[in-house]
Amino acid sequence: MTDITIFHNPACGTSRNVLGLLRHAGLEPTVVEYLKTPPTQAQLKQLLADAGLSVRELLRExxxxxAELDLANPxxxxxxxxxxxxxxPVLLNRPLVVTPLGTKLCRPSEAVLELLPVGRLAPFTKEDGEVVEDSGARRT
Known part of the structure; x- marks a missing residue:
């Protein structure tokens, strides 16, 4: 699997853990630091459609x-x-990961496992010391 993209914020622990899990799986994704290079509105609409998310689900509080922008207001x-x-762009919840198996907002970080090819990974230790055990369950 070579066509993988992560919309990444290097200051975010969850985002760093997802990138680490991808690399732990032997994958080198295209890393889009969206704070430097924000996705266009068209790209965001496509990501939302592919992930099955609403715009509000993509917002980070x-x-x-x-709050200052009053974005909770309907x-x-x-x-x-x-x-x-x-x-x-900091309002974009992260990390978003796109693979040939789907698009997903990967919170918690181990949610990215659903987007990886079938197979089990060795345990992965997140930055906080939590160990992620891969059950091998994948999207079909």
Whole structure:
């Protein structure tokens, strides 16, 4: 599996753990540091459709201007919310991973295992010391 992309924030522990799990599986994804290179509104719409997420599910509240921008207010349309993500990429929840097996918001980090080819990985230790045991379960 070679066509893998991670929308990554290197300051985020979950994002670093997902990248580590991908590399632990012997995969080298294309890393998009979305704070430096935000996805376009069209790319975000495609990611949402592929992951089966709503725009609101993609919004991150913690450590972002979410409250200051009043984004919990239902008055904002999906397109307006996507515009806010474009203006403030830190609002994008992460990490988003795209593989030939699907697209997923990988929170918790071990959720990325569902997007990997069949097979079991050796245990992986996350930054906080938690060990991820791979059950081998995958999307079909």
């Amino acid at each position: 913690k450590g972002t201007p979410y 008055k904002w349309s999906d397109d307006e919310l996507l515009d806010f993500i474009g203006q403030h």
